Amino acid sequence: MELNRVMSQERAYLIGMARTSKTKADIEMSLEELAELTRSAGAKVDASVVQVRPPDSKYYIGKGLVERIKEEITANGTNVVIFDDPLSPAQQRNLENAFEVKVIDRSILILNIFAQHARTAEAKLQVELAQLEYMLPRLTGAWTHFSRLGGGIGTRGPGETQLETDRRQVRTKIASLKKKLEKLGTQREVQRKGRQNLFKVSLIGYTNAGKSTLFNQLTRANVRTANQLFTTLDSTTRVMSQGYPDKIIFTDTVGFIKKLPHQLVASFKSTLDEVTFADLLLHVVDVSDENCQEKINQTDLVLDEIGAGTVDVILIFNKIDRLADPLRMPFCDRQSFHISALKEQNLGPLREELTARLQRFSANRHKVC
Numbered sequence: 001m002e003l004n005r006v007m008s009q010e011r012a013y014l015i016g017m018a019r020t021s022k023t024k025a026d027i028e029m030s031l032e033e034l035a036e037l038t039r040s041a042g043a044k045v046d047a048s049v050v051q052v053r054p055p056d057s058k059y060y061i062g063k064g065l066v067e068r069i070k071e072e073i074t075a076n077g078t079n080v081v082i083f084d085d086p087l088s089p090a091q092q093r094n095l096e097n098a099f100e101v102k103v104i105d106r107s108i109l110i111l112n113i114f115a116q117h118a119r120t121a122e123a124k125l126q127v128e129l130a131q132l133e134y135m136l137p138r139l140t141g142a143w144t145h146f147s148r149l150g151g152g153i154g155t156r157g158p159g160e161t162q163l164e165t166d167r168r169q170v171r172t173k174i175a176s177l178k179k180k181l182e183k184l185g186t187q188r189e190v191q192r193k194g195r196q197n198l199f200k201v202s203l204i205g206y207t208n209a210g211k212s213t214l215f216n217q218l219t220r221a222n223v224r225t226a227n228q229l230f231t232t233l234d235s236t237t238r239v240m241s242q243g244y245p246d247k248i249i250f251t252d253t254v255g256f257i258k259k260l261p262h263q264l265v266a267s268f269k270s271t272l273d274e275v276t277f278a279d280l281l282l283h284v285v286d287v288s289d290e291n292c293q294e295k296i297n298q299t300d301l302v303l304d305e306i307g308a309g310t311v312d313v314i315l316i317f318n319k320i321d322r323l324a325d326p327l328r329m330p331f332c333d334r335q336s337f338h339i340s341a342l343k344e345q346n347l348g349p350l351r352e353e354l355t356a357r358l359q360r361f362s363a364n365r366h367k368v369c
């Protein structure tokens, strides 16, 4: 079996579910983000709906809505239906039978985007591992044969059902990917050890906040930036000394998002170690986004999840050039800077702060006792 894929130019129908009418506005917000994800995967959004009700075990949404959507997607030629919440394998199957088009959920969509945007060998392996980890507990006899994915790893043993064979093949593939990733992880560790005595700054934050744009400003690098989700998957590291009293290391990293599949967090572990072992995190926030507080909270949650919750953080409120009313500029009790990475506004005070912190770090490093 393989995960359903969203192809570019495909047309999507988005579905969210609110347990109570109180949470409907939150789910609508989440669906806007699902629409962004859909566009980042290259597809177009035809329509979206939020239903208020408890989940149905067979279809997740109510049967009446299933029938209504079926009529709409047939009339519009929609190719894929995307749910904001995870579906059980049985629900996914029942919905595909009812709609007669592909049905996926947010996790699969994110895994799709990661697969499309992975460039380096390490990122590709990490995404493949996450996909297989996602599939393994979902393998049931009703799915198509796994051989389309791996191919010829081992034929069916005596007395083994097709399902058992599929599971064994996926596990074997997972083990081999982990081994390859471990090797690459060891190389990273060696590099990191070599930089142990240098001041390490990692740029982190919600996807599309402007991390890579700021990274390029701080390092004069040329990392790809774009107005889409998950442009960056591989971390890029640059050692800088020009303009600073000592060497300073900057790392640009993969962005975070609400409901980031935990398989992705686990398989991107060695990349995310750059965050865990940093001396300072620049948490980049898109200040022009009206949901920025929620995105700050989500990013903090992922930081805790990867064990980076105790690393020093400076909040960087980015994109101030997009604020029509500067009085709407948010303030918080954490240390923060308000900048525009794109328009190069207010970068001076941030560079001064980095220099001051670097000096303190270097002074402490040379202390004898």
Ligand SMILES: Nc1nc2c(ncn2[C@@H]2O[C@H](COP(=O)(O)OP(=O)(O)OP(=O)(O)O)[C@@H](O)[C@H]2O)c(=O)[nH]1
Binding pocket: 206, 207, 208, 209, 210, 211, 212, 213, 214, 224, 225, 226, 227, 228, 229, 230, 231, 232, 233, 254, 255, 256, 318, 319, 320, 321, 322, 339, 340, 341, 342, 343
């Ligand atoms: N107006 C404005 N746009 C900005 C600013 N900083 C970044 N952008 C734009 O925001 C979009 C996302 O920027 P990136 O630097 O790719 O964001 P990122 O956080 O690295 O995103 P991912 O790698 O996808 O997680 C791009 O279109 C940038 O040009 C800014 O200060 N002002």
Ligand SMILES: [Mg+2]
Binding pocket: 211, 212, 213, 224, 225, 231, 232, 253
């Ligand atoms: Mg980026």
